[in-house]
Amino acid sequence: MPDDTVPGEALAAYPTHRYWLLLGAYLTSSVGNWMYRLTLPLLVLHLTGSALATGALYALEYLPYLLLAMFGGVIADRFDHRRVLIAGDLVAGAVACALALFVMAGARPVWLVFALTFLLACAEPLYQPAFQSILPTLVPPRRLATANARVHMGDYALGTVGPLIGATVVMALGYQTAIFLDAGTFFVSALLILFIGRTAARPGRAAARKSVFGDIREGLRYLFGENRIVLSSALLAMAGNFTIWLALADLVFYLTEYHRFTPAQIGVVYAMQGMGAVLGAAAAGRLLRRHPPGTLLTAAMAVGGLAVLCLVPARGPVAIGAAWLAQFAAAGVVGVSALTLRQRLVPERLLGRVLATTRMLGFASIPLASIVTGVLEHALHDTYVILAFVGVSWLLLSVAVSRSPLRDAVLEPASG
Structure with a gap:
């Protein structure tokens, strides 16, 4: 490279x-x-x-x-x-x-x-x-x-x-x-x-070890008590995943029942989602060389929120697919930026545990969101309200990032 x-x-x-x-x-x-x-x-x-x-x-x-x-x-x-x-x-x-x-x-x-x-x-x-x-x-x-x-x-x-x-x-x-x-x-x-x-020998591997649960507690203590930037990135991933899955979990039902899309048209929407994620990830690698991660996370969450709001008036597979393309591109920037930030800030001896815990927190919110969106659709019978809520939530998360410890984050090498 x-x-x-x-x-x-x-x-x-x-x-x-x-x-x-x-x-x-x-x-x-x-x-x-x-x-x-x-x-x-x-x-x-x-x-x-x-x-x-x-x-x-x-x-x-x-x-x-x-x-x-x-x-x-x-x-x-x-x-x-x-x-x-x-x-x-x-x-x-x-x-x-x-x-x-x-x-x-x-x-x-x-x-x-x-x-x-x-x-x-x-x-x-x-x-x-x-x-x-x-x-x-x-x-x-x-x-x-x-x-x-x-x-x-x-x-x-x-x-x-x-x-x-x-x-x-x-x-x-x-x-x-x-x-x-x-x-x-x-x-x-x-x-x-x-x-x-x-690979190169890792410092500290030969040192005396705690129990497995002692190791887990050490990782949790670092994440929740010692590094507010990494914790903020984990909470952002959890909240972002939960809110966007309120829309994603209901997507096939929404496209089928609200827009009467054929399987081929639904495929177009999903293909544009994948294209957006690839484009967003490709852009993130370059953008992180020029802009602080906090700035990128703030901007990407705002773009993602606006993209979801565009789904409310959007009609037809191309328009809906384009909105999802923009949303997934923004999510790609968020994912690459947050992971790179954690890899650079977390001490090497703790990196596996912290990355695993942040990934678990992000995944844990997805099944919960899937259940909540089913309840909301059953109660409201209006997916447009759910989409509006998701879009506004991402805009609010963008504001929260701009005022969180992520605002001052820089990609300094991890130590320890």
């Missing part, structure tokens, strides 16, 4: 191939994640014919984030990041292979599909803290935002094409082959990470 703003001596300490291997591994395993997130619900629907069972499987896939995220942070802070990532990929690959063999054998009883799916889903909350923590060791500090932006762009690009890949494989080759291919993506990811080579 050439960068004229980084001295040649500094760049020499960060061989570019190591970052590209990590990114390739992450995107490869992400393809596997998207394949099983589509394949397994289709399999359960095929086996049971029950929409309730299929919905329960979706919920089961996200439950590990709430149960295991902080333990994943402890693992990331206690052990070598590279080994954690390799182990996570190998375990996920092994579980996926077991699931494929089980499907070949007839997939009975179905509860075992649920159990293996839960084990497979447990890999990601244990994997993510190590992945986000290893990134700052592989790129120069001034290139960290760009590195995060590429990950974010890849996530959303795969979110657009991943389900299509999964559906194509299932239709052409069957469930068990799709799951075997899913397992293969994890093994390829582990191999790519192996090629990264040993």
